Amino acid sequence: MSLAVDNLRVHYRTLRGDVKALDGVSFTVADGEIMGLAGESGCGKTTLGKSLIRLDGRMRHVEGSVVLDGTELPIADDRAMNRYRFREVSLIPQYAMSALNPTRKIGKLIGELLAARGESYDDRFPELTRRLSLVGLDEDVLERFPIELSGGMKQRVVMVLSTLLDPSLLIADELTSALDVSTQKAVAELLVEFRDREFVRSTIVITHDLAVLYQVADTILVMYAGKLVEKASAEEITTSPVHPYTQLLIASMPEVGTRFADERRTGIPGRPPSLLRPPTGCRFRARCPLAFSKCAEEPPFVEVAPRRYAACWKAAA
Amino acid sequence: MLRLQDVTKVYKAGTFGRTHVPAVTEVSFDIAPGEVVSLIGESGSGKTTVGRMILGLTRPSAGAITCDGVDVASLQGRALRRYYGAVQGVFQDPFSSYNPVFRVDRVFHMVRRPFLPELDDTEWRDRLRRSLEAVGLEPDDVLGKYPHQLSGGQLQRLLIARALMLDLRFLVADEIISMLDASTRIDVLNLLGDLRSRGLGVLFVTHDLALGNYISDRTIILWRGRVVEVGATPKVFGDPRHPYTRMLLSSVPQLSAKWETSTVEPLEAGTELAGPLQPIDDDHAVAAWGSR
Numbered sequence: 001m002s003l004a005v006d007n008l009r010v011h012y013r014t015l016r017g018d019v020k021a022l023d024g025v026s027f028t029v030a031d032g033e034i035m036g037l038a039g040e041s042g043c044g045k046t047t048l049g050k051s052l053i054r055l056d057g058r059m060r061h062v063e064g065s066v067v068l069d070g071t072e073l074p075i076a077d078d079r080a081m082n083r084y085r086f087r088e089v090s091l092i093p094q095y096a097m098s099a100l101n102p103t104r105k106i107g108k109l110i111g112e113l114l115a116a117r118g119e120s121y122d123d124r125f126p127e128l129t130r131r132l133s134l135v136g137l138d139e140d141v142l143e144r145f146p147i148e149l150s151g152g153m154k155q156r157v158v159m160v161l162s163t164l165l166d167p168s169l170l171i172a173d174e175l176t177s178a179l180d181v182s183t184q185k186a187v188a189e190l191l192v193e194f195r196d197r198e199f200v201r202s203t204i205v206i207t208h209d210l211a212v213l214y215q216v217a218d219t220i221l222v223m224y225a226g227k228l229v230e231k232a233s234a235e236e237i238t239t240s241p242v243h244p245y246t247q248l249l250i251a252s253m254p255e256v257g258t259r260f261a262d263e264r265r266t267g268i269p270g271r272p273p274s275l276l277r278p279p280t281g282c283r284f285r286a287r288c289p290l291a292f293s294k295c296a297e298e299p300p301f302v303e304v305a306p307r308r309y310a311a312c313w314k315a316a317a
Numbered sequence: 318m319l320r321l322q323d324v325t326k327v328y329k330a331g332t333f334g335r336t337h338v339p340a341v342t343e344v345s346f347d348i349a350p351g352e353v354v355s356l357i358g359e360s361g362s363g364k365t366t367v368g369r370m371i372l373g374l375t376r377p378s379a380g381a382i383t384c385d386g387v388d389v390a391s392l393q394g395r396a397l398r399r400y401y402g403a404v405q406g407v408f409q410d411p412f413s414s415y416n417p418v419f420r421v422d423r424v425f426h427m428v429r430r431p432f433l434p435e436l437d438d439t440e441w442r443d444r445l446r447r448s449l450e451a452v453g454l455e456p457d458d459v460l461g462k463y464p465h466q467l468s469g470g471q472l473q474r475l476l477i478a479r480a481l482m483l484d485l486r487f488l489v490a491d492e493i494i495s496m497l498d499a500s501t502r503i504d505v506l507n508l509l510g511d512l513r514s515r516g517l518g519v520l521f522v523t524h525d526l527a528l529g530n531y532i533s534d535r536t537i538i539l540w541r542g543r544v545v546e547v548g549a550t551p552k553v554f555g556d557p558r559h560p561y562t563r564m565l566l567s568s569v570p571q572l573s574a575k576w577e578t579s580t581v582e583p584l585e586a587g588t589e590l591a592g593p594l595q596p597i598d599d600d601h602a603v604a605a606w607g608s609r
Contacts, residue, residue: 151360181526181570238572249499255571256571258531265507271501
């Protein structure tokens with residue numbers, strides 16, 4: 001078992017109280033698994049990704065543990081986490097490609113990052129160029145500034161760079177969202193390639209785009225308002241979701257071939273609850289067409305069928 | 318009828334503007350009232366420039382954009398204001414269209430004096446209520462609120478409602494869905510479909526083929542500033558002919574088919590446009606292509 005997260009709670013401190021962005025999540029990611037993490041904006045998916053590597057100043061670890069390859073990660077201790085960052089856990093944050101230092105050539109930038117982790121650029125150079133050519137980049141990108149590269153090229157550089165030390169876990173947050181469809185496909189397929197070549201052991205892919213996840217992920221975990229909703233294989237989530245939220249989300253997505261005139265799709269009425277004072281019971285209750293009296297009690301996230309997990313009283317029954 | 322005839326836009330770039338970058342080259346198409354036309358292209362294809370030229374925010378370098386026979390570029394003063402009373406735009410980021418200091422109602426008050434000075438208060442409130450209802454918003458839910466209290470979908474629908482306050486005939490919708498969440502984007506899309514039945518012509522600018530296919534009557538595929546394929550939406554999506562269109566369609570992530578099963582070959586390097594649009598069927602035309 002590669003990653004095990006148990007009852008993790010991470011809140012944001014604000015003047016008006018704690019925003020319960022991540023409110024008790026438990027799941028595992030197996031060796032070699034690419035897990036997609038999906039949900040609407042504000043559901044806590046980015047917070048979950050960040051919690052596994054670095055809590056920023058506003059974030060507070062309330063409870064819960066993260067165990068990676070049998071070792072508990074000291075996620076609340078910023079300095080102690082340094083040992084694990086880049087080597088064991090790597091994060092590609094949102095807009096990573098826009099965060100490359102514009103005053104450094106790509107090669108120098110990578111050299112500085114390696115030096116900061118006590119690694120030698122020259123030792124890593126052969127492997128670096130091998131991986132760059134694998135993702136379709138010439139060695140001379142190392143001599144270029146980020147402004148000289150296209151979005152797809154930058155995103156590939158970021159992928160090679162963040163996996164250079166073969167981390168056990170890679171977290172990719174909205175990796176392909178800013179890319180054109182043709183580039184998006186090429187970059188997303190690299191996630192599978194990197195896993196197959198064991199540059200990374202397990203991967204968590206965070207995106208709001210379920211269709212991209214269906215293409216590259218083995219399993220998909222859906223979040224809603226700081227809670228886990230459903231986890232199952234990518235195939236099952238898309239073809240036979242059991243949680244009403246997942247069902248409505250899938251039903252709202254037009255496919256190529258669906259036409260407004262013939263087959264009208266509908267959205268989910270209402271909006272997610274405020275996480276400052278989240279409602280008791282099931283958090284999707286107010287928007288759920290199947291809600292009944294028992295939903296005032298919080299449904300546990302349990303295995304409803306082999307390897308299928310969901311937090312819904314109707315699904316469990 | 319909104320008509321573009323051989324519209325070309327060349328931007329000057331480089332030191333002293335000596336380099337000329339063609340953003341849009343000889344683009345021609347029509348939008349009839351009650352028709353949704355998708356303009357699909359990747360970043361840098363010139364799709365936003367086309368929308369901006371229709372809205373008069375950028376002048377074409379060559380060619381003409383006419384609305385009912387009147388050249389848009391020649392409009393000034395009152396005539397231009399009249400044009401904006403009939404043609405409006407809504408853009409990608411609803412959050413940046415509002416001033417966070419003011420209540421959202423302000424966007425409506427801002428159009429009142431220039432465009433609707435003849436309405437008295439009762440008529441104004443009545444029209445406001447009707448246009449909010451048309452976009453599926455409950456006036457009490459949204460009026461008097463600040464932008465941060467509303468969702469992206471609500472803010473975007475408010476902007477569409479503002480456009481509907483005027484006697485609008487054409488709407489340029491530039492990527493209005495892409496910043497919205499999946500559970501609300503479909504509602505905004507359906508709204509465009511419903512407005513069509515009220516006789517509104519919509520130019521739906523997008524990079525998302527599934528959304529374009531869902532909502533539009535006709536589709537225009539833009540590649541490097543040129544139209545490579547145009548026609549009735551079922552024809553363009555059902556029988557794509559241009560290699561670029563085929564590549565684009567096979568790259569769209571879908572829930573029903575995996576990329577691995579796609580049989581379409583990637584776009585050959587060196588593929589270039591070789592000629593103007595040739596009709597191949599009733600309401601379906603494709604530009605010729607060749608290899609360098």
